[in-house]
Amino acid sequence: MKKLLMLLMLTTVLVACNGNNESKSADQDEDTKQKIKFVLDWTPNTNHTGIYVAQKKGYFNDEGLDVEIMMPGEVGADQLVASGKADFGVGAQESITEARVQGVPIVSIAAVIQHNTSGFASPKEKDITSPKDFAGKTYGGWGAPVEKAVLTSLMNQENASADDVDIVNMGNTDFFTAVKRDIDFAWIYYGWTGVEAELRGEELNMLYLTDYSKKLDYYTPVLTTNEQTIEENPETVKKFLAAVSKGYRFAIDNPDEAAAILIDAVPDLDVELVQASQEWLSPKYQDDADRWGEQKLEVWENYANWMYDNNLLDTRLDSEKAFTNEFLPK
Incomplete structure (x- = not known):
């Protein structure tokens, strides 16, 4: 009986020691990883x-x-x-x-x-189906110079002027709230906001930048x-x-x-x-x-040249x- 008791105690000690070693080893592995x-x-x-x-x-x-x-x-x-x-x-x-x-x-x-999945989106009832339709409308952006440059680039192709667009900063207002309250169109990424519109059952007119210029496919x-x-x-x-x-x-x-x-x-x-x-x-x-x-390289050069030509660089x-x-x- 004494022998059996001693054997059990020894086994317990060995298991505990082994467990401690494994725990230390795991900690050491974590410590050796590059943060x-x-x-x-x-x-x-x-x-x-x-x-x-x-x-x-x-x-x-x-x-x-x-x-x-x-x-x-x-x-x-x-x-x-x-x-x-x-x-x-x-x-x-x-x-x-x-x-x-x-x-x-x-x-x-x-x-x-x-490829660039962004573009200008508007509710279908706004009837904005091409860049020339931006004229007389309100655009909601985030205040970056590139926004006016892109609007100008697209509208010039249709003999329209970005000076006829009312550009406002929509801040943190989400697209769906803004187009119901303050603006007519905005620059969105279709993979998130466009998909959300589909889920909401809200039809959008989407004008992708890449449909109007290869240089904007960045x-x-x-x-x-x-x-x-x-x-x-x-x-x-x-x-x-x-x-x-x-x-x-x-x-x-x-x-x-x-x-x-x-x-x-x-x-x-x-x-x-x-x-x-x-x-x-x-x-x-x-x-x-x-x-x-x-x-x-072509993609980087195309867009950089576009930015330079539009006085953004x-x-x-x-x-x-x-x-x-x-x-x-x-």
Whole structure:
């Protein structure tokens, strides 16, 4: 009996010791992972699904990365990435072009979506079916110079003038409230606001920018980092994109499950909208590119030249330094 008691006690001690060792080992594994800060450009939406999939599915973990997803706050994602306060972030070709011309060392490392899915939207009853119909109407924007330039570019093609458009800043007012109360049309991304209109049963007239100019088919959004990270930690960039690429490829092939992952991570989101948006957007992540994330020099040069010609840039962009495909998985 004594022998049996001693055996049981010894077994208990060994199991406890082994458990402690496993716990310490797990803690050590967590400690050895490289901590990464990733900042969104806006509230979480289906543009970001691949990031949340990479986190949920353990793709970051597989690359030895511990990724914290951050909100941009008042400073903005580009500034946080450029200053090194975030390692990676979400941006757009337009803002990166402006930043680099001003000497800000931010770089696009992957295109989230291959083609520009934005355009000017209005309720069908407003009868805005072409850019010339903007004349005499009220446009609700966010106060950026590029808005007047785009309106001018599109309206000039139809011998109309953007000077005949009443441009107001709609601030944080959502599109559906604004068009019922203050404005006639606004610049939206169809993959979110357009899909929401479908779910609401509200018919829109949608004028996509890409239907009027190839130069306006720019990358929005993109993933970004800064020049210092690329120079000093190229392997980190490569590991990050390896995980993120898997995340977006999963969302391309499995939109329903990818939507569920985003909803689980951000429970405040509208479930029906996320599901419908993901179904609409998933085929557009890679679209006609050879691989997800691929960027073309022609796209960067076209848009930068358009911005320069429309007095949105003081000098021309060195497009080759503004983006890279170097770290995308082959």
